[in-house]
Amino acid sequence: MSLVGERVKNARKRAGMTQLDLAGASGVSLSQLRKIEQGDYEPRLETLRAFAVAMNLRTSALQTTPDYETPDIDTEAQWQPVIRALHGNTAQPDEQATPQGVQAMLDTVQAMIGADRYREVTALLPNLIRDVDSLDNARVLKFETLNMVASLLAQTRQFEAADAVLDRAVDAAETSVEGATAVDTLLWALLRQGRLDEARSLAVRWADDIEPRFSRATRQSLAMWGRLWLKIANAAVRDNQPGEVEDALSLARAAAVRLGRDVYVDRLLGRTFGPLEVSYIAAESFVIAHEPEKTLAIAAKVPAPAIQPAGASRMRHKLDIANAHAQMGHYGEALDEFRTVQHTAPEWLVQQRYARDILGTIVSKRRTLTPDMRDLANAINLDY
Structure with a gap:
């Protein structure tokens, strides 16, 4: 029996449920439940959440390993030059890089990301990484580059490499709000891997650290704080904690109302925060909780985005x-x-x-x- 199968079985017994009871309450087939308890295969996070809802538990109480996909062969091959560049294994140019040249390349990358031209972005990254590493007194450019590369690594399911780059990005951050933008990337990566406890704990800690005073908070600090609460809501709904979801969305909504409109948190990656972003996460929370009517009701009222359409x-x-x-x-x-x-x-x-x-x-x-x-x-x- 696998460890997760043993946990599901023990939790079911403590809940006073038979396999037939749990299958009926969770919507998971009896044959599938039996295979999970016997250790024939590892269930997905969504399946564990269905069990957790049926037994009134946290999903994380049943988890034993992360739940994520690994990159396909084509993606790994595409990213190999980037990985080599991150380790300093890139041919040096004939001319010395300049901050102006690096900024121009970042502007180009930003436009490509916005136009869904990710393969072209990947092709530019080795030289960008090489050039920004060669600069002195270019901390902001280095931070922005590292955070962007880490985000793209996480998006392509290369989580171990993303974690290593994010460590460098957080170290390069000069302020707590700037560091939180890198943590935002890390939280997204943790959620994509199903690492719910880690994501929630990290988001709460950083939200506490940068909590702004609404009367004199900058737009950037207020927006970043709100995004952290959206990540807490993301983790909580997957962990079957509906009360925590409502609390987190309420705090995020308060920040969004104070801002009045959606603003950029990270322009390079196209990340925003405001009323629209809160609506997106509320709709997502309902569909994860299998309340699709509420998701569609929110979607029907969501206006067209003014930025990042x-x-x-x-x-x-x-x-x-x-x-x-x-x-x-x-x-x-x-x-x-x-x-x-x-x-x-x-x-x-x-x-x-x-x-x-x-x-x-x-x-x-x-x-x-x-x-x-x-x-x-x-x-x-x-x-x-």
Whole structure:
């Protein structure tokens, strides 16, 4: 029996439930539950959350290992020159780099990220890393570069490398608010790995450290504090702590109301905070909690974004809408949302395990697939 299977079995017994009881209450099939308890395979975080809800436990009480995908061979090959550059293994240029030249390259990278041109970004990174490392008295440029590289590593599921780069970024930060922007990246990486306790504890600590006085807080500090509370809400909903989700969203919403509109937290990565971002996370929390009607109700009232209309937050929100429709059996509407995301951000979409989970659910419910559905499954590398 695996450790997680043993935990599920022991928790079920302490809850006074039979396997049939837990299967019925969680919506997980009896055969699947039996295989998990016997240690035949490791369940996904979503499955553990379903068990936790049925037994009124924290999801993390059942976890034994992180839950994440590893990068595919093509992604690893694409990133090898970047990894070498991070270790200083890049040919030196004929001319000395300048802060102006590095800033110009960062501006180019920012435009490429906003246009979903991630492969082109990856090709530029080795020289960018080399050049920024060669500069003296360019702390801000080094910090921004490290944080951006770490974010892209996490997005492509290269979490160990991302952690190492983030350690360097936090060390390079000069203020606590600046350091929090790197921690924001780390929190996102931890959540993508299902490391809920670590994410929550780290976010709470940093939110306490940078808590602003609303009457005289800068926009940057208020926005960064609000984003940390959104990460706490992210962790709490996955950990089956609905009361904590409400508290975290309430604090984030207070910061958003004080700001009055969405503002950039990290312009290079297109990260924002404000009323719209709070709405996105509230909608996401409801779909994770399998309350899709509430997700769609929020989505119906969300205005078009004034900044970052094709940013990752907006695309993630579109996937949340697709998931809500899929949970309700509205598969045509779900696929419409997928097509929007695929048209807007195809390179971003292919890295999203969440997208594969949603489409996998839709595919499993269909006896046959349309050509459009088959094309979409191939485009996001859906497993057979």
